[in-house]
Amino acid sequence: MSEFDVLRFLAIGQYLPSGSVLHRLDPRVKLTGIALFALALMLLASPTRALLGLVLALALLAAARVPLGHALRGLRPLLPLFVIALVLQVLFYPHREAVAAGSLAVLAWGPLVVSGAGLVGLGTMLLAMVDVVFLLTLLTAIADVSDITHGIEGLLRPLQRLGFPAHELSLMLVVALRFVPLLGQELERLLKAQAARGGDFGRRQGGIVQRVRRTLPLLVPLFLAALRRSEELVEAMESRGYTGGKGRTNLVRLQLRPADAVALFLVGCAGLLFLVVDFGPAEESVADWLRGLLTGA
Amino acid sequence: MKITTRQIVVTAAMVAIVIVLSAPPLRLGYIPFFLGVAITVIHIPVIIGAIMEGPLVGLIVGLCFGLSSLMWAYLAPTGPIDLYFRNPLIAVLPRLFIGLVAYLVYRLARADKPWKTVLVLGIILCLAVAAIVAAYATPILGGDAGLQLLVLIASLVLGGLAVVGLVLAVVRSSAAGAIGAAAAAGTLTNTVLVLTALGLLGDPPLPAAALVAAGLANGIPEIVAAVIITVAVVAAWKQIEVGRKGSHILND
Amino acid sequence: MSAPLIAVRGLEYTYRPGTPFATAALRGISFAVYPGEVVGIIGPTGSGKSTLLQHLDGLLRPQAGTVRVGDLDLADRATDLRAVRTRVALLFQNPEDQLFEQYVADDVAYGPLQLGLPRDEVRARVRRAMAAVGLPAEVYGDRLTQGLSGGERRRAALAGVLALEPQVLVLDEPTVGLDPRGRHELIALLQDWRCQADRAIVWASHAMDEVALLADRVVVLDEGRVALEGTAREVFGRDAALAALGLEAPAVRQVLGALVQAGLLPPSDALTVEEAVPLLESLVGQSDLGETAVPTVSAS
Numbered sequence: 120m121s122e123f124d125v126l127r128f129l130a131i132g133q134y135l136p137s138g139s140v141l142h143r144l145d146p147r148v149k150l151t152g153i154a155l156f157a158l159a160l161m162l163l164a165s166p167t168r169a170l171l172g173l174v175l176a177l178a179l180l181a182a183a184r185v186p187l188g189h190a191l192r193g194l195r196p197l198l199p200l201f202v203i204a205l206v207l208q209v210l211f212y213p214h215r216e217a218v219a220a221g222s223l224a225v226l227a228w229g230p231l232v233v234s235g236a237g238l239v240g241l242g243t244m245l246l247a248m249v250d251v252v253f254l255l256t257l258l259t260a261i262a263d264v265s266d267i268t269h270g271i272e273g274l275l276r277p278l279q280r281l282g283f284p285a286h287e288l289s290l291m292l293v294v295a296l297r298f299v300p301l302l303g304q305e306l307e308r309l310l311k312a313q314a315a316r317g318g319d320f321g322r323r324q325g326g327i328v329q330r331v332r333r334t335l336p337l338l339v340p341l342f343l344a345a346l347r348r349s350e351e352l353v354e355a356m357e358s359r360g361y362t363g364g365k366g367r368t369n370l371v372r373l374q375l376r377p378a379d380a381v382a383l384f385l386v387g388c389a390g391l392l393f394l395v396v397d398f399g400p401a402e403e404s405v406a407d408w409l410r411g412l413l414t415g416a
Numbered sequence: 417m418k419i420t421t422r423q424i425v426v427t428a429a430m431v432a433i434v435i436v437l438s439a440p441p442l443r444l445g446y447i448p449f450f451l452g453v454a455i456t457v458i459h460i461p462v463i464i465g466a467i468m469e470g471p472l473v474g475l476i477v478g479l480c481f482g483l484s485s486l487m488w489a490y491l492a493p494t495g496p497i498d499l500y501f502r503n504p505l506i507a508v509l510p511r512l513f514i515g516l517v518a519y520l521v522y523r524l525a526r527a528d529k530p531w532k533t534v535l536v537l538g539i540i541l542c543l544a545v546a547a548i549v550a551a552y553a554t555p556i557l558g559g560d561a562g563l564q565l566l567v568l569i570a571s572l573v574l575g576g577l578a579v580v581g582l583v584l585a586v587v588r589s590s591a592a593g594a595i596g597a598a599a600a601a602g603t604l605t606n607t608v609l610v611l612t613a614l615g616l617l618g619d620p621p622l623p624a625a626a627l628v629a630a631g632l633a634n635g636i637p638e639i640v641a642a643v644i645i646t647v648a649v650v651a652a653w654k655q656i657e658v659g660r661k662g663s664h665i666l667n668d
Numbered sequence: 669m670s671a672p673l674i675a676v677r678g679l680e681y682t683y684r685p686g687t688p689f690a691t692a693a694l695r696g697i698s699f700a701v702y703p704g705e706v707v708g709i710i711g712p713t714g715s716g717k718s719t720l721l722q723h724l725d726g727l728l729r730p731q732a733g734t735v736r737v738g739d740l741d742l743a744d745r746a747t748d749l750r751a752v753r754t755r756v757a758l759l760f761q762n763p764e765d766q767l768f769e770q771y772v773a774d775d776v777a778y779g780p781l782q783l784g785l786p787r788d789e790v791r792a793r794v795r796r797a798m799a800a801v802g803l804p805a806e807v808y809g810d811r812l813t814q815g816l817s818g819g820e821r822r823r824a825a826l827a828g829v830l831a832l833e834p835q836v837l838v839l840d841e842p843t844v845g846l847d848p849r850g851r852h853e854l855i856a857l858l859q860d861w862r863c864q865a866d867r868a869i870v871w872a873s874h875a876m877d878e879v880a881l882l883a884d885r886v887v888v889l890d891e892g893r894v895a896l897e898g899t900a901r902e903v904f905g906r907d908a909a910l911a912a913l914g915l916e917a918p919a920v921r922q923v924l925g926a927l928v929q930a931g932l933l934p935p936s937d938a939l940t941v942e943e944a945v946p947l948l949e950s951l952v953g954q955s956d957l958g959e960t961a962v963p964t965v966s967a968s
Contacts, residue, residue, distance in 0.1 A: 251490065342653075343765075346653055353422045663774040665773050
């Protein structure tokens with residue numbers, strides 16, 4: 120793989136236009152639904168909720184016709200974190216106290232104690248992370264750049280009345296998203312051009328001043344390119360009659376449709392389910408369930 | 417407050433640079449130093465945005481820097497520290513101030529007759545001194561050591577900042593000097609506020625000694641890097657001559 | 669014929685191999701660059717021109733096939749790229765974007781300094797290179813880089829590459845974005861440069877007129893393969909083949925081609941304006957042209 124391929128990771132989620140029901144929703148509904156879901160997962164994490172989240176996320180991915188392989192691939196960068204989190208949890212969680220309080224001692228090997236409570240806590244956190252990544256994959260799969268920016272602008276517009284510069288912010292977002300691939304390509308070209316002149320950016324040698332000066336052939340032209348393009352864009356916008364957001368109308372007018380109402384209703388139901396579901400001390404329920412599986416059935 | 421087209425576009429460009437520099441796998445925004453420590457230059461677009469287009473731009477780019485930091489902590493973590501950066505109060509809130517401080521310092525260093533600012537800073541300095549005297553020499557606080565310490569620290573910080581501001585306002589600095597001072601101040605803000613946030617909100621808690629050590633080991637090289645790069649970029653753009661006139665190679 | 673400065677044989681390269689995004693850019697390219705010649709590389713967008721150029725100085729390594737620069741084999745991982753870059757220097761599109769030093773002379777000096785040459789030698793090279801591009805060091809050396817005009821900055825970037833004193837200069841669309849005078853000046857500079865010592869130029873371009881003017885040999889790429897190869901005259905004489913590849917012929921060829929089609933001129937291999945003038949003059953003399961319909965050639 121070309122070591123100069125800067126843009127590879129910047130295409131985090133691929134837009135997968137499969138024409139599913141989810142794709143046709145109002146972008147504001149897509150954004151709000153997924154944002155609420157992700158927030159709920161991050162703030163209200165518990166083992167049963169994390170599991171419920173997984174089920175819901177997978178169901179949504181299926182509804183959007185996102186291939187499972189694609190979704191799983193999005194998890195790959197998380198793997199090192201899983202290992203780190205495991206090690207941290209094993210070392211820093213108060214396992215002995217948990218065992219003393221009645222938790223299952225999953226591992227008791229000399230000084231090392233790992234409690235069931237600790238493992239369940241770890242599992243919850245990791246599962247919640249997986250769910251969030253799935254949601255992000257879902258979002259980028261059902262909404263392309265223009266969708267997302269229209270959605271954000273639409274959501275922020277009511278705030279305009281309160282003096283919040285919603286128009287300016289969403290314009291900034293659109294321009295930034297446009298600049299990212301441009302500047303990424305510029306950076307790639309700079310890497311190659313300066314390397315062709317003998318530039319050696321990764322060299323780990325010398326004091327801080329030397330190392331920083333070694334990056335100047337990349338960073339200075341990058342910033343200058345960004346500033347130059349900004350000037351050109353400002354000139355282009357103003358010569359096309361852009362005078363700010365007052366009184367501007369959009370070509371694309373967002374309108375909520377019955378499908379959106381249904382979607383919102385389902386989001387509401389899911390939310391309620393989320394809040395309600397939590398079968399007591401989670402660890403026991405999981406342990407019981409496992410025990411039941413192993414002994415009974 | 418009127419937001420100009422240029423401000424919108426420059427903000428967008430700086431935000432784009434933040435994203436491009438922080439994106440894996442290359443992560444060009446990090447310069448490897450020694451022992452696996454890497455210093456960041458991703459805060460520099462924040463400083464440049466603030467210097468060139470004002471505090472609002474600095475605020476927004478700072479916000480995006482924080483959000484980007486938060487996002488990568490979730491999506492592509494590189495170490496245990498990233499677990500801490502999943503907290504928006506640690507990743508985002510401190511970064512809002514980088515641009516503001518950089519802008520203030522730049523303006524102070526460039527202003528021609530900042531008498532109003534000097535007056536205000538002078539008053540703050542006097543208040544700070546008065547607060548310390550009041551806390552320790554009078555019975556107002558009833559001898560509560562904790563409160564006294566708090567007042568002392570707060571007054572020292574405010575007073576120190578006021579002194580720095582006064583020095584900058586009064587001393588005539590070159591264009592390049594102003595840029596460098598702004599870059600240093602912005603970087604310092606980033607380091608101090610993030611470490612403070614880590615110390616106050618880190619869970620599991622991080623020992624203060626480690627934070628201070630990290631602050632010195634990371635912070636000082638980061639200030640050096642920020643000054644070099646920011647001055648190089650802004651001086652090139654505004655065609656300001658920095659240092660000795662003329663090329664090095666022809667004049668050595 | 670003397671030994672080639674660069675020899676490419678069976679070169680293959682695929683971007684992102686093994687992933688669903690894999691794109692085969694080069695599928696077996698072979699050609700050589702000899703001392704003293706200018707090789708033009710043309711082809712539609714996506715034909716692999718840039719990829720090929722990046723192999724010539726070691727930015728990319730062959731996945732199959734060989735690229736030899738003199739006696740250095742670029743497929744061998746152990747080859748010292750620095751040695752390669754003293755022989756082959758690559759100038760990218762819009763090279764003025766790569767200037768980063770405050771002062772012009774310092775930017776020109778960057779390449780030689782990276783080669784590890786002593787400062788005196790670097791200074792001498794900077795002076796020579798800047799003189800070669802028409803920006804004498806005494807006048808332009810201490811100027812601010814960003815204070816130069818676009819054309820001047822491009823020439824400064826070229827100087828930065830010439831200061832490496834390579835045997836082969838590889839250029840990717842060097843004239844794009846320049847006004848006609850800038851283009852003429854640049855081409856004249858390059859002509860001068862290659863006439864000294866046994867230097868060669870490899871030039872990838874969409875500007876057929878320039879390639880027709882300057883190139884001795886032309887290699888036409890199409891989808892990663894060599895579709896046509898030969899002297900400039902040979903290749904540009906194949907109007908039909910070029911059209912089939914979606915390439916526009918040089919303006920001179922288009923005009924002459926239209927006249928040949930109308931039966932007014934016999935086919936020829938004239939390439940440049942100078943060569944076409946006598947042919948057109950011969951037409952002007954005839955008084956029995958009358959109302960012959962001549963197909964129009966659209967201005968491009």
